[in-house]
Amino acid sequence: MIELASLIGLGFFAQWLGWKIKVPAILPLILVGLIVGPFSTFFTLDGEKFIDGDKIFHGELLFDVVNLSVGLILFEGGLTLKLKETKNIGNVIWRLLIFGTIITLIGGAIATHYIMGFSYRIALLFGALIIVSGPTVVGPLLRNIKPNRKINTILKWEGILIDPIGALVAILIFDFILSGHSNELFTLFALKGFLFLTLSGLFTGGIAAFITVRMLKNKALLPDHLKNTVILGAVIGTFGFSDVLHEESGLLAVTIYGMIIGNSKIANLKSLMHFKEDVTLILISFLFVMLSSRMDINDLMALANGKSILLFIVIIYIIRPLVVLFSTIGTNLSWKERFFISYISPRGIVAAGVASLFTLKLTSGSAPITDIQVEEAKMLLPLTFMIIIGTVVIQGLTAKPLAKALNVLRKEPNGILFLGASEVGLFIAKILHRYKIPVLMSDTSEQNIKEAKRHGITTYEGSILSEGALEEVDFSKYGQLFSTTSNNEINILGNRTVSSELGMNKVFRLASKLEVETNALQKPQHLLFQGKYDFIGLTNLIRRKHIIKIVKSSQYYDKEESFQLLSTFDLPIFIIHSNRRVTPITDSLDEINEEDEIVYLEFKDVKKGS
Template identity: 80%
Template sequence: MIELAGLLGLGFFAQWLGWRIKVPAILPLILIGLLVGPFSTLFTSDGSKFIDGDKIFHGELLFDVVNLSVGLILFEGGMTLKLKETKNIGSVIWRLLIFGSIITLIGGAIATHFIMGFSYKIAFLFGGLIIVSGPTVIGPLLRNIKPNNRINTILKWEGILIDPIGALVAILIFDFILSGHSNDLFTLFALKGFILLTISGAAVGSIAAFITAKVLNQKLLPDHLKNIVMLGFVVATFALSDLLHAESGLLAVTIYGMILANSKVASMKSILHFKEDVTLVLISFLFVMLSSRMSLDDLESLANWNSVLLFTVIVYVIRPLVVLSSTIGTSLTWQERLFISYISPRGIVAAGVASLFTLKLTSGIAPISAAQVKEAELLLPLTFMTIIGTVVIQGLTAKPLAKLLKVTRKEPNGVLFLGASEVGLFMARILQQYHIPILVSDTSEQNIKEAKRLRIPTYEGSILSEGALENVDFSEYGQLFSTTSNNEINILGNRTISTELGMNKVFRLASKLEVETDTLNKPQHLLFHGKYDFIGLTNIIRQKHVVKNVKPEKTLDQEESFQFLANFDLPIFIIHENNHITPVTDSLTEILDSDEVIYIELTKK
């Protein structure tokens, strides 16, 4: 029990550490697993590990736990592949997905075969594993690097879409291996088994998605049971597919998630959020456990020039070849191509699927030779080496490289609004008139509906959630205005988004206490000088008024600026010459003669 609790605790700590130091969580997950696993044997008298996954889950139980966990991770990954969101993402991304998968698979297999001496069976399997990247890996890197919009869009969408595609390719190759004889991969027997397995997984996954859509759309489940029943559906789909044809469950749940994501199904957002939470828990303990299972011998087997050469070929030969073939004839500059070629981190899906394949291939259920079993034992260490190497190297060097190549984005002028309330929508509509990018977020369906009626871009849900932080493109937005009626949520919003934008780029409404107490030391980043709380501001904008603008006759220092603004009923924004804005707060330092002050003038009834 203590080891199981330790796995969960260390897993959650690794997730927090990844967030705190702004690196993909998989890096601290794997490193902590190695520290409490193989490396801990150096500090114990009997050579035992602090935590050993094999002692917690024995034999078939270990196999089943990993198998089902990876299945749930792949289902959640499949639910991110929404075809309607890919229509306008550009030919470059489609080429990266198609050419990238093919070139990485074949190039990785050939490199692994000749450099590591692997048989083509295991070499192609490793080639399939290194196709994937994933948003949980690329997201933190992009937020830290801040590349220009074109690079950011390409890498973001490649990371989202390549996950289920890469996993699917790896699963199909693995299933083909399981369907064959040990001496010959390309036999009619193997082909027959592969086809039956594919049909079984695709059919079960499709039927499960059809039934799920019917159940949810006809509202046969109460809201409080939807998420947990959905979890049961996924587990049942996985088990049923495996029962019909061994090892087809992973394919079934991947297709299940992909079809469901592209169906018109009610409550999909809440289900996806729940699955993200479940996946987070599974990932937290799974990768610490799997890392702890490795031995020092496994790690020592990679301490040679062959593994370094393979890593170099994967990252610095195959990846540039993928990008070069995918960007021929495009408008991308050579600097942008070079930078995209440099970014190719591997992630959680690669580690999870590699872990599962290693367990299966070394358990005796696969028709492979003893030499190939030895090769399969290196799949997990090789995958972990690729993940750690890419995340560490690119995490440390990508930002300086982006600056050197001059592909970092300009300071964004867009504004995020936390709260699609009357106050937030009022401010957003003014900014729309100046063609400033805006995005309002709210959990209220009524508020979101009103925002859509006004044709204001929306994010339905909490902008503070982990999913939002990974999926919202922050490249357009440089400021946050927290305008909800709840002061605690406004404070939390500023604190959370400040990790993305910086403390001097987040603003909020004052609380009632801050407005009414003159002696209280007010924060500098309160909107409207902290003179109005939500109710007070709502009352003002409901009065008859007009929105006007004015330019000062000369540049004003801070004191002169406050005196100038005191002439207006309600000054709101300062619009600068470069189409950036500054909200009126106590942190205002000056107003230039080229600036434009936007203010409200109350009119008589």
């Protein structure tokens, strides 16, 4: 029990450490596992590990735990795949999946055979293991790099879909090794296995998704408070049933299951995704530490040679660029985008998990392979972890500077989303619209929407907080939210909901009456108009005669000087920067730079602060 608890606790510590030192969490997870596992043998008198995953999960139990955990991770990844994202680049994604599988399998096998001296059977298995990328590594890497939308979508889809494909190919190669049918034509054997695997996965995942969608849309069948729990059980059941139909088809089934649910119009899908993200975080934290602790120090020491490094270089810097080259011929991707995509190919938990499973089975003594091949099989896991650590470290540290040098980073959107198209919101939106700042106004009132349209402003009739709206809004255009309804609770809810997409420092709202009137009250940050006016006060104010003015700052002002400058204006509204980005006037305003334009209202009949 103490070892199991330690694994979980150390996993969470490694996640925190990764966040603290700003590196992908997978790196500290593996390092912690190595320290308490194989490296700890240097510090014990009997040469035993501090923690050994093999002592916690034995034989088939280890296989089942890892397999099911990988399935849950792939389901969560499937939930995030939106078909509308692939518009104009879908052909690139499918080419990457096809060419990536074929070139990596064959190229990886040939490189492993000639560089490491492995037999073709074990070399083919290693080539299959390195096909997979991994959403658990690609996702955090992309969030840190923030490449443009095309690159982000391509790498995200590849990272999720290549996992079940790579796992299936690895399973077929593994089954071929175990079959012992050396005289049987391999292509026929592979096609037969692939056909049954695919049909089992597609059938089970599709049926499970159909039933689940019907249940989620009928509250009489499934109440909200049971949704997450029931779906978690359904994912596990789908995985198990698919494996009963055909062994190892569960990974494909749960990926298809997640994709269908993720693209269905289901209310409160966001809460389900957050729940699955939490489950995935726990599983990843536990699995990486556990799998790292299983490795043998002698196998790790065997990697300390030029052959392993040469194999790494060939896989990452020759095979991967070839995959991208063949996959992007004739597409509208620039050479810079192609170069960057070819540079990003980290491996993750699926590669580690599948390598652990096959190593366990091939070295158990029951597999029909020679003693030499058993020794080769022992190297599969260390070699896979070498690829994982190498890609995470190198790409994690260098990808963002490379993206910046190639100019493929995502441009910061300067558009503004409005929650509420009432008089106050429309007043601000019209000024932004006049200065050609993209604006989208959301409101449930048909009259408010009509009025906004009359002024030529883009609208969304309905709540921007609904699941459908969050899916439909193009956040590549709109980078901030102004919540300007008359209901303070809705404004707070709006900021909290949309902050998951934009970030807490990109959402703003009107102050409540209490926040305006109570001077002693500690006001929250990001209140529009410095929290001096609530909805009613601002409505009364803008109905009076006023002139919209703009003045360009002639010098730099620090935070204190900025507020002194703003106090000279009747009603400062926002600042337009030279890159056409907008900063609303709030208490969290840091500075005003030279050439910034301050937009404000001047009143003839209103005293300041009224």
